[in-house]
Amino acid sequence: xxxxxxxxxxxxxxxxxxxxxxxxxxxxxxxRIQPIEVHSIESLKECxxxxxxxxxxxxxxxxxxxxxxxFKTETLATSKVVALVSFFVDKITLSKYDDTIxxxxxxxxxxxxxxxxxxxxxxxxxxDDEMLSGREKEIVICVVKGMTNxxxxxxxxxxxxxxxxxxxxxxxxxxxxxxxxxxxxxIVNNLxxxxxxxxxxx
Amino acid sequence: MDKQLxxxxxxxxxxxxxxxxxxxxxxxxxxxxxxxxxxxxxxFCLLNQVDYRTFLAVVNFIDEGYLRMDETFKELSxxxxxxxxxxxxSYFLDFNFPSIRLKLMEAIGYSEDNVTSLxxxxxxxxxxxxxxxxxxxxxxxxxxxxxxxxxxxxxxxxISVYAxxxxxxxxxxxxxxxxxxxxxxxxxNNNLLNAALFDIFSCEQDLESHSRVEDYLFxxxxxxxxxxxxxxxx
Numbered sequence: 001x002x003x004x005x006x007x008x009x010x011x012x013x014x015x016x017x018x019x020x021x022x023x024x025x026x027x028x029x030x031x032r033i034q035p036i037e038v039h040s041i042e043s044l045k046e047c048x049x050x051x052x053x054x055x056x057x058x059x060x061x062x063x064x065x066x067x068x069x070x071f072k073t074e075t076l077a078t079s080k081v082v083a084l085v086s087f088f089v090d091k092i093t094l095s096k097y098d099d100t101i102x103x104x105x106x107x108x109x110x111x112x113x114x115x116x117x118x119x120x121x122x123x124x125x126x127x128d129d130e131m132l133s134g135r136e137k138e139i140v141i142c143v144v145k146g147m148t149n150x151x152x153x154x155x156x157x158x159x160x161x162x163x164x165x166x167x168x169x170x171x172x173x174x175x176x177x178x179x180x181x182x183x184x185x186x187i188v189n190n191l192x193x194x195x196x197x198x199x200x201x202x
Numbered sequence: 203m204d205k206q207l208x209x210x211x212x213x214x215x216x217x218x219x220x221x222x223x224x225x226x227x228x229x230x231x232x233x234x235x236x237x238x239x240x241x242x243x244x245x246f247c248l249l250n251q252v253d254y255r256t257f258l259a260v261v262n263f264i265d266e267g268y269l270r271m272d273e274t275f276k277e278l279s280x281x282x283x284x285x286x287x288x289x290x291x292s293y294f295l296d297f298n299f300p301s302i303r304l305k306l307m308e309a310i311g312y313s314e315d316n317v318t319s320l321x322x323x324x325x326x327x328x329x330x331x332x333x334x335x336x337x338x339x340x341x342x343x344x345x346x347x348x349x350x351x352x353x354x355x356x357x358x359x360x361i362s363v364y365a366x367x368x369x370x371x372x373x374x375x376x377x378x379x380x381x382x383x384x385x386x387x388x389x390x391n392n393n394l395l396n397a398a399l400f401d402i403f404s405c406e407q408d409l410e411s412h413s414r415v416e417d418y419l420f421x422x423x424x425x426x427x428x429x430x431x432x433x434x435x436x
Contacts, residue, residue, distance in 0.1 A: 022269060035269050036269055036270070036271055037269055037270045037271070037272070038272050039272050040272055043271050043272040046271070046422060046425065047271050049362065050362060050421060051417065174380070174384075174385075175376065175377070175380045176377050176380060176381065177373065177377065178374070178377060180320070180323070180324050180327060181324065181377040181378075181380075184317060184320050184321055184381050184385070185385050187320065188317055188381075188385050188387060189385065194316060194317060194320075197320075
């Protein structure tokens with residue numbers, strides 16, 4: 001399961017199709033999707049202005065005729081705009097969209113399209129990699145002791161840049177980002193004694 | 203709006219709660235208490251001077267899985283939603299967080315000189331962050347909206363900056379769950395810890411639905427109000 005939430009707006013007038021898309025999106029593997037249903041052009045614009053939306057899935061006939069270029073300039077949206085096709089739509093119209101989803105697409109196709117739109121990494125088989133490497137453990141200990149990236153770098157004879165990369169990987173593996181969270185992790189896993197951290201606290 | 207939505211003003215209040223017990227929270231945040239006999243939603247709301255349209259909008263929004271943002275929910279009372287949000291804040295800060303804290307302390311066998319003290323500190327830091335955010339809303343956002351309701355149009359704040367602030371707080375809670383679920387050493391009997399976790403999960407969900415009511419129901423209504431006021435200024 002990814003730890004990023006994708007916000008996807010579904011702009012479609014048919015309630016059956018709209019709810020169907022939302023339900024399908026929620027069932028996709030690996031992704032955590034937060035769908036938002038809108039059924040007027042005003043709500044769509046408001047929604048995109050207000051929130052960081054990743055993808056807009058829109059019926060090309062939404063609000064009569066959906067003008068992709070106008071929508072993008074008006075809202076300054078960085079979201080990808082995808083056409084939701086349930087009937088024949090000419091190629092020129094579709095070429096203005098970032099991608100096309102047909103109501104007959106199966107889950108796998110939909111999954112693939114969303115993944116490529118978001119440039120998400122392909123399915124990874126590194127489940128076992130949740131364990132920290134020896135180096136990473138050393139870095140956790142330094143972080144927990146309250147050292148700065150520069151101090152850690154000097155201490156372990158590596159560059160600050162490398163320290164940052166390690167820290168990013170640690171956060172990804174453990175899904176713990178804050179020093180306070182790492183401290184608890186380190187103690188529970190016997191990487192460090194509580195007496196060694198106590199003095200850095202309060 | 204009534205024909206499109208699941209719960210209607212003519213439904214019995216008791217049916218509504220029996221069908222979806224999480225609506226109990228909504229009810230009490232609107233200032234409605236139990237003991238409604240056979241009264242309908244409209245009757246009971248009128249009796250308690252609650253705007254029944256707004257109540258139903260929130261109820262349906264939450265029951266549907268809070269994923270809709272559109273004008274199905276029309277004619278909401280901004281004052282009513284704001285009141286609901288304020289009550290929710292006080293529920294979280296004054297009741298829910300302290301009660302989870304007690305459960306968590308008992309479950310991990312709190313002691314000052316081991317890791318449990320750090321876990322509690324982590325929890326307290328998280329609650330502090332939520333408190334700061336909610337106080338900001340109470341002091342800045344709601345004050346601003348109150349001015350709007352009086353027909354003033356303050357220029358020192360804009361409601362559009364509001365919604366983006368919500369996501370950051372969630373990550374801290376996710377960390378806390380990870381620490382407990384993945385990394386906390388198991389004991390022979392986990393009932394207490396499970397109960398605490400269960401509360402944390404449902405609190406998380408409650409917070410999520412709370413911020414969605416803010417973003418998808420409250421903010422659009424406030425924007426409408428701003429538009430109305432700026433038009434009448436011209």
